[in-house]
Amino acid sequence: MLKSVVFDLDGTLIDSAPDLHRAANVVLRSEGLPEITFDQARSFIGKGASVLIERVVESVGLADDPEAHPRLLGKFMREYERDPALTVLYPGVIDALARLELLGCAMGLCTNKPEAPTHIALKHFGLDRHLRAVASADTLPVRKPDPAPLIKVMHDLGGPGLYVGDSEVDAETAERAGLPFVLFTEGYRKSPVEDLPHAYAFDHWDQLPGIVAQHFGALEA
Numbered sequence: 001m002l003k004s005v006v007f008d009l010d011g012t013l014i015d016s017a018p019d020l021h022r023a024a025n026v027v028l029r030s031e032g033l034p035e036i037t038f039d040q041a042r043s044f045i046g047k048g049a050s051v052l053i054e055r056v057v058e059s060v061g062l063a064d065d066p067e068a069h070p071r072l073l074g075k076f077m078r079e080y081e082r083d084p085a086l087t088v089l090y091p092g093v094i095d096a097l098a099r100l101e102l103l104g105c106a107m108g109l110c111t112n113k114p115e116a117p118t119h120i121a122l123k124h125f126g127l128d129r130h131l132r133a134v135a136s137a138d139t140l141p142v143r144k145p146d147p148a149p150l151i152k153v154m155h156d157l158g159g160p161g162l163y164v165g166d167s168e169v170d171a172e173t174a175e176r177a178g179l180p181f182v183l184f185t186e187g188y189r190k191s192p193v194e195d196l197p198h199a200y201a202f203d204h205w206d207q208l209p210g211i212v213a214q215h216f217g218a219l220e221a
């Protein structure tokens with residue numbers, strides 16, 4: 001049977017918050033504005049770069065300036081793409097993807113990160129060779145929590161399966177797509193684990209192949 005598994009990117013496969021925080025503060029310094037804390041930056045992640053910069057603009061009191069958002073977003077994207085050197089894979093990701101491949105899984109990605117930095121990260125970490133279908137924030141006219149990008153990736157893989165992510169947005173997206181959600185608890189969620197609807201949860205990637213095998217095994221039985 002088809003075993004599709006689709007992943008979220010930030011806070012799930014890669015820990016990118018240190019770079020998103022760094023790039024935001026490079027922009028704020030260039031504008032002579034106060035920096036934001038790491039916890040603020042982390043709490044702004046989940047709905048894509050445009051929303052992250054919206055939150056940055058609000059937090060430094062520039063919400064009334066209509067030019068602030070496009071200017072800061074442009075600077076932010078250039079800075080973030082120029083040097084994402086602090087970003088790391090979560091421990092065990094590559095081993096887990098190799099084991100999922102051996103289980104016969106067809107794997108894809110559905111992220112709210114824009115296409116350009118998504119592909120830079122996938123290539124840099126060698127994730128691109130495992131992922132047969134990808135939807136980023138700007139692949140379709142809508143992004144998560146709209147279920148359309150996730151449904152498109154599942155369709156490109158050949159049919160519905162599991163969605164693996166770290167956030168409220170991911171849980172909502174899976175629910176709206178009618179798919180079981182697998183929650184990685186070590187990412188950027190803001191609410192307690194029990195408040196996010198999920199079928200399975202894991203805190204280390206070495207647990208995921210077992211969850212996937214159990215899920216599809218039960219369907220086959």
Ligand SMILES: O=C(O)COP(=O)(O)O
Nearest residue numbers: 009010046047048111112
């Ligand atoms: O860039 C973001 O805000 C979120 O990205 P993600 O969907 O990969 O978690």
Ligand SMILES: [Mg+2]
Nearest residue numbers: 008010011166
């Ligand atoms: Mg995420």
